[in-house]
Amino acid sequence: xxDTELVPTVIADNAHIIYRIHGSIGPHQSSPLSSFKRLxxxxxxxxxxxxxxxxxxxxxxxxxxxxGLIGTNGSGKSTLLRAIAGLLPVESGGAIYASGQPSLLGxxxxxxxxxxxxxxxTLGCLAMGMTPAEVKDKVADIIDFSGINERGDFSSxxxxxxxxxxxxxxxxxxxxxxxxxVLLIDEALATGDAKFRKRxxxxxxxxxxxxxxxxxxxHSEQSIRDTCERxxxxxxxxxxxxxxxxxxxxxxxxxxxx
Amino acid sequence: MAQTTVVESYTGPSxxxxxxxxxxxxxxxxxxxxEYTRLLWxxxxxxxxxxxxxxxxxxxxxxxxxxxxxxxxxxxxxxYYVIFGVLLNTSRDTHxxxxxxxxxxxxxxxxxxxxxxxxQAVSGNLGLIRALHFPRASLPISITLVExxxxxxxxxxxxxxxxxxxxxxxxxxxxxxxxxxLQTIFNAGAxxxxxxxxxxxxxxxxxxxxIMRVWLYGSAVLYPVTRYTExxxxxxxxxxxANPILVYIExxxxxxxxxxxLAGTPTLLWIEASVWALVVGIGGYAYFWRGEKGYxxx
Numbered sequence: 001x002x003d004t005e006l007v008p009t010v011i012a013d014n015a016h017i018i019y020r021i022h023g024s025i026g027p028h029q030s031s032p033l034s035s036f037k038r039l040x041x042x043x044x045x046x047x048x049x050x051x052x053x054x055x056x057x058x059x060x061x062x063x064x065x066x067x068g069l070i071g072t073n074g075s076g077k078s079t080l081l082r083a084i085a086g087l088l089p090v091e092s093g094g095a096i097y098a099s100g101q102p103s104l105l106g107x108x109x110x111x112x113x114x115x116x117x118x119x120x121x122t123l124g125c126l127a128m129g130m131t132p133a134e135v136k137d138k139v140a141d142i143i144d145f146s147g148i149n150e151r152g153d154f155s156s157x158x159x160x161x162x163x164x165x166x167x168x169x170x171x172x173x174x175x176x177x178x179x180x181x182v183l184l185i186d187e188a189l190a191t192g193d194a195k196f197r198k199r200x201x202x203x204x205x206x207x208x209x210x211x212x213x214x215x216x217x218x219h220s221e222q223s224i225r226d227t228c229e230r231x232x233x234x235x236x237x238x239x240x241x242x243x244x245x246x247x248x249x250x251x252x253x254x255x256x257x258x
Numbered sequence: 259m260a261q262t263t264v265v266e267s268y269t270g271p272s273x274x275x276x277x278x279x280x281x282x283x284x285x286x287x288x289x290x291x292x293e294y295t296r297l298l299w300x301x302x303x304x305x306x307x308x309x310x311x312x313x314x315x316x317x318x319x320x321x322x323x324x325x326x327x328x329x330x331x332x333x334x335x336x337x338y339y340v341i342f343g344v345l346l347n348t349s350r351d352t353h354x355x356x357x358x359x360x361x362x363x364x365x366x367x368x369x370x371x372x373x374x375x376x377x378q379a380v381s382g383n384l385g386l387i388r389a390l391h392f393p394r395a396s397l398p399i400s401i402t403l404v405e406x407x408x409x410x411x412x413x414x415x416x417x418x419x420x421x422x423x424x425x426x427x428x429x430x431x432x433x434x435x436x437x438x439x440l441q442t443i444f445n446a447g448a449x450x451x452x453x454x455x456x457x458x459x460x461x462x463x464x465x466x467x468x469i470m471r472v473w474l475y476g477s478a479v480l481y482p483v484t485r486y487t488e489x490x491x492x493x494x495x496x497x498x499x500a501n502p503i504l505v506y507i508e509x510x511x512x513x514x515x516x517x518x519x520l521a522g523t524p525t526l527l528w529i530e531a532s533v534w535a536l537v538v539g540i541g542g543y544a545y546f547w548r549g550e551k552g553y554x555x556x
Contacts, residue, residue: 008276008277011273011282012273013274013277060273082554086391087387087388087391087554088554089551095273095284097274097277097282097283097284098282098283099280099281099283104389112315114319115311115314115315119311123308126301126303126307126308127301127308127390128390129300129301129391129392131303132303158318
């Protein structure tokens with residue numbers, strides 16, 4: 001490998017991420033009396049809980065790489081992506097460095113459900129920092145790419161009327177409309193139908209060719225194998241393995257089958 | 259070639275040095291205040307679109323749609339007219355009480371709705387905050403814009419009420435524009451203040467209705483401002499008369515009505531209104547900006 005190929009785009013250095021969750025009141029605390037008792041006895045409120053989702057992740061990602069993140073449910077994959085995007089703060093002591101502004105596109109990226117697909121496209125593009133002129137140019141392309149209009153004029157209907165697959169396709173199409181230094185994809189490819197999956201995988205390859213780095217979280221083994229040559233396996237917030245996809249997959253599979 | 263392997267096996271430079279060498283920034287770094295302001299300006303189209311999206315999302319599933327923007331203040335004024343004008347007949351001792359009352363109700367309502375929705379501006383949009391990257395101050399500012407747009411409809415209703423109640427149109431009416439601009443700056447600051455507080459302290463949302471109720475009684479909305487001078491003295495009176503919402507209400511009454519008794523001279527009121535707008539506007543903005551990094555945590 002030549003020197004020029006190894007330009008780091010994302011560096012994680014001992015990153016710890018802690019979530020605070022409000023409102024998880026247990027069954028024994030639903031009366032005012034028990035809340036009062038808690039205050040008087042100075043017990044730590046169980047309504048605010050901390051979840052240590054990622055525990056000291058360190059890795060370096062380079063330009064042109066596509067990295068798959070695998071792991072069982074709740075292993076911290078999505079949290080790690082959010083931290084790389086700078087949406088969740090990293091606890092002091094560690095840090096995540098990234099080139100440019102990484103963009104996260106996930107199936108649960110909340111757009112406004114009461115608005116039409118078309119207005120959501122405008123809103124999403126503006127939120128990514130595009131100018132209104134750029135947005136105007138791109139709206140038709142994005143709706144075309146998402147394919148939501150294949151069964152009639154859905155783009156003018158509110159998003160709450162969409163099937164989950166259609167919503168995910170539209171969100172993917174919005175995020176993929178912009179060139180990113182670092183693109184983070186959270187399960188987005190899993191929800192579309194086969195035809196859309198093919199198209200979106202092509203788009204991911206195009207984005208990579210434009211010299212970015214792609215992170216992909218997915219439970220579909222196939223889409224990770226198809227798009228990523230490197231994988232990171234997270235388990236309980238700790239990186240268990242990091243290397244070529246085939247090797248990591250093998251380790252992961254023996255772990256899951258246990 | 260030897261150097262390459264060093265980088266590859268990741269034993270050479272520390273991550274920090276490596277990041278600096280290739281010009282990587284810390285994810286989620288807090289930008290400086292001028293930098294943040296520029297970023298916010300670059301996102302002005304998003305702020306505007308988000309505000310109009312909010313309006314159409316909230317009224318989109320009602321049959322009357324945008325008509326509600328005018329209907330809400332009309333009904334509001336009607337209810338107060340029935341209670342205070344007809345049932346309680348408070349209007350005996352005050353000149354043109356209906357116009358006096360409606361000016362108070364509408365101006366107070368502006369700040370009230372901004373504070374009430376502002377307290378949830380961050381905590382109610384966590385999904386958006388955790389998914390997309392934009393300066394977070396966009397959220398409380400959009401909320402202020404939404405209410406400012408509602409306020410335009412309310413002002414039209416108010417002007418009609420004032421005219422019907424027999425006040426003449428004068429050049430002084432133009433003073434409502436600077437007064438509303440100052441109040442909007444004040445409101446934006448207040449929205450940013452409560453949205454950061456509300457993102458950390460979820461209990462605040464339960465308290466806001468009571469805080470606003472107390473504020474309502476201290477703002478000379480439902481009864482004439484002269485009540486305070488009759489019953490309060492010294493520092494208590496000073497505190498009441500410096501109340502920002504009271505100041506904004508008095509300015510609107512001064513602009514629209516003849517022979518109205520004010521809490522202070524117009525000059526004093528204008529100075530107070532400007533100071534409040536500057537202090538709360540800039541203070542709220544700086545306070546919100548300090549917390550920018552942590553809003554995603556919830």
